[in-house]
Amino acid sequence: MKPMLLMCLIAVVCTAATATPRANESVAKLALAARGKARAVILTQPGAAEPELLASRELRDHLQAVTGAQFEIRDGGSVYAGPAVIIGPGPAASRYFPDLDLSSFGDEELVIRTSGDKLLLAGGRPRGTLYAVFRFLQDQLGIRWWTPWATRVPKKATLTVGPLNVRQKPAFESRDPFWFPAFDGLWAIRNGSNSQHARITPEMGGKIVYKGFVHTFFPLVPPEQHFAKHPEWYSLINGQRQYQGAQLCTTNPELRDYLVERVRAWLKETPEARIVSISQNDWIGPCQCPNCKEIDDREGSHAGTMVALLNYIAGKLGPEFPNVAFDTLAYQYTRTAPKSIRPLPNVIIRLCSIECNFAAPLTDPSNASFARDIVDWNRLCDRLYVWDYTTNFSHYVMPHPNYFSLGPNVRFFHQHGVKGLFEQGAYQSYGSEMSELRAWVLAQLLWNPYQDDRKLIDEFLTGYYGRGAATHIRAYLRLMAQAAKGYYMGCFASSAGPYLSYDVLVRAERLMEQAERAAGDDPDLRWRVRQARLPLWYAWLVRWPVLRREALVKGGDWPVPASRKALAEQWLAVATGPGPAGWSRMTHVNEGGVTPEQFVARFAQDPPDPDVKALPKRRTQASAPAGLPVTGAVDIQDSLVQLINEWVWAEFRGDPTASDEIAVFMPANHHEWAFQVHSARMPAKARKGRWQVYALVRVDRKNANAGGVAFTAGIWDGGRSADMGSITVSVADVNTTYKPFLIGTWEAGEGRYIWLAPSANPSLDGIWVDRLWLVPAP
Secondary structure, rough: OOOHHHHHHHHHHOOOOOOOOOOOOOOOEEEEEOOEEEEEEEOOOOOOOOHHHHHHHHHHHHHHHHOOOOOOEEEOOOOOOOOOOEEOOHHHHHOOOOOOHHOOOOOOEEEEEEEOOOEEEEEEEOOOHHHHHHHHHHOOOOOOOOOOEEEEEEOOOOOEEEOOEEEEEOOEEEEEEOOOHOOOOHHHOOOOOOOOOOOOHHOOOOOOEOOOOOOOOHHHHHHHHOOOOHHHEOOOOOEEEOOOOOOOOOHHHHHHHHHHHHHHHHHHHHHOOEEEEEEOOOOOOOOOHHHHHHHHHHHHHOOOHHHHOOOOOOOOOOOOOOOEEEEEEEHHOOOOOOOOOOOOOOOOEEEEEOOOOOOOOOHHHHHHHHHHHHHHHHHHHEEEEEEEOOOOOOOOOOOOOOOOOOOHHHHHHHOOOOOEEEOOOOOOOOOOHHHHHHHHHHHHHHHOOOHHHHHHHHHHHHHHHHHHHHHHHHHHHHHHHHOOOOOOOOOOOOOOOEEEEEEEEHHHHHHHHHHHHHHHHHHHHHHHHHHHHHHHHHHHHHHHHHHHHHHHHHHHOOOOOOOHHHHHHHHHHHHOOOOOOOOOOOOOOOOOOOOOOHHHHHOOOOOOOOOOOOOOOOOOOOOOOOOOOOOOOOEHHHHEEEEEEOOEEEEEEOOOOOOOOOEEEEEEEOOOOEEEEEEOOOHHHOOOEEEEEEEEEEEEEEOOOOEEEEEEEEEEEEOOEEEEEEEEHHHHHHHHOOEEEEEEEOOOOOOOOOOEOOOOOOOOOEEEEEEEEEEOOO
């Protein structure tokens, strides 16, 4: 379906609208309360379902909070002559809205409509009526459920509504903002989430229930029970059947039939399940047997055998379980769509974005390969879901500036046919970076992705932190996002990103200080702002030696306590101290389970300040390197270099033998791509045409017998996740004076960069890089 058509449809389906009243409707507004007195009653239907009764109570309680009036709930089985709000399908809805067939509504479809002195809030079962009430409260009354402990309720003693004529349903059939604050059941249904992970009870309308959820190959076929007898059921890798680090042989006929029986048993164990997952283990190891290889080679992807397996199981069990979908992953080695095999209509493909650059939207060239996979899967698949990653699993409590990619990405998913969206965040405890913001904004976007995501962010900041503090926190988010531009930020990002540099963190700390002052004496707002400061303090703690060195070199300010131990104790007091009802203390600093106490224990001793020397003044007129062509060449000096994890993996040092008397030094204790020159930072001349790239490098040997690898270098295309050429250089080939090495041929493009890395070589102190020299390619 074309994006423009989808946008038109979503405007009809997901946007609350006031329509011209029909002939039997009054143009006058319906008065629900006047001067703190109820003017209308709430009518429930005879035989109302539990979610509809809950909807009536939720409406009553929220109307009372808005107006101060006491609203009565009555049985709507008989005629009621006065103003009334009718809840759910039934005789009262049919009596006053006879042209509306609620039995035709989908299970999450809703209607909000006025007719005369009646307001109808109803929908399909089981959740449509609940959603009608909550959409009415949000869109018409301005109520916001920011978090399980923070709600905005506008006060209006006199309340009128209408005329209204809204019919809508959520944009995605599966909506899971998988952040810890989103697991509260009431918060979830109020914000339109049907996550299987939220505590949504049947009374709350229930939720989508998975059986197995993910990585189910070995839970379905445990190797400890079956490998000895049936090694042929497991992957053939390099001529050997194995299960360690392996998958299943998905073309084996006996295994397929066994899986049919296992999945049947699972579904009978959990009759409420609407999706069952038959999905690969969380590692690689696909089967290389001739039958599997033939399918995968023909389809150009290991997804070929996966889809074939799912089609077999879904074809066998579909007639027996007509309301169940059969789910698998398109993940890592199965991410690429097959060429021709199409999943059956009752098969769900969950495409996983784990390799993406989350600092940029999917429309960015750095994410081109994944965007292409979405398009390809949408071409083949009736029910495409996406498993998206919205946190840093290595550092839950560290700035992760994907804030302004969330909205564009959710829209991109919907425009390209995605039906369900799992937005995996920090799911193990409160306290993660901007978890409340992301949970609420994502919930809103999953209902209607065509809302302005930046306005949603602004609305949350103002509503949750207060107008004064919001100004500074908004500036902080923009600062971090701007600093991350051009950086490939994964979902296991290190603490070496450019948005965690000294200059950025100093500015960020000042903004958060201003935000806390702007919160004034309001204890709730001050607590919320201090929670928002935890990620910054975390960054100062984990990068302390690097930041101290840079501050001393620059003679700059130090805006946090001079004692790292004191800052750690301050951080812990906020992370694990008291909070509002509905909140609980942080328990996880990362997905691996490090607790706040374990994290802080690393900082029990204050380290000494480093001994630093100021850099010499850079020589502005550097001579050309000996032995290399000069005509048309481009000199790339260290001032254009981006250092990754500066002061740890790489640093600028004075070097009188360097062409400008400054060079990049990388210690020989790692092999990270710490020296990078990105396309965007190249001189304009080097952004056109093709160039041969030389690096001028020297080494510091520990002794005359030093050997092994000295360094590696290459050219990387981040947009395609592709190597454009690389070299490995031995110590024997490198001098103690600068020598040129040809890395490869450079052609500028979005996401491309030149990199160098040292070798973790104990016989070296490190390597020095003076500059790059670009020569026009023949």
